[in-house]
Amino acid sequence: EAQVTQNPRYLITVTGKKLTVTCSQNMNHEYMSWYRQDPGLGLRQIYYSMNVEVTDKGDVPEGYKVSRKEKRNFPLILESPSPNQTSLYFCASSFSSNPTEAFFGQGTRLTVV
């Protein structure tokens, strides 16, 4: 089954404690991206990757890092989380950087206290 898998689905952490949210896709997609969803703001792109070892900033990259060492995986790293990073995070993938059909993960709800 074609899918984008994020882990964990829910996470509560404390300010400053490094964390990683994993994202994996099984569709051999080149393009992967991370979004955060906040009430009244919709989805905003954090980082994206057009292929292995190629990453770039989206609209709200501050406080986040990503890596793309393998085609299927695109982890999101928060080196020192802060409460303003409390949000719902989505990973997405598609066949090209023109996402005529983007597949989304189930989301990760992160709370930073």
Next chain:
Amino acid sequence: AQSVTQLDSQVPVFEEAPVELRCNYSSSVSVYLFWYVQYPNQGLQLLLKYLSGSTLVKGINGFEAEFNKSQTSFHLRKPSVHISDTAEYFCAVTRNSGNTPLVFGKGTRLSVIA
């Protein structure tokens, strides 16, 4: 750059009534347009998309949307809604060439009332 405006943040509607969710976009180049649906506690699911050709696009669950280039709109419609259509709906746009990501609107929460 592209941008999307969803004109209504919340739309309550009675079951079996018609509904229209409005979306306007801004772009200086040709675009692809999308509607995504997010059911409670789930990820986003593609409802329909406009790439080219016929301006009336049909999607899943009885939804359709019409691309209007002169009005830069891509409104979503359904002639008769069900309780199960209660969800958040996102309009999105991307350039039809080049390396640009999806740009999302802020979402419209559709609440279907029995």
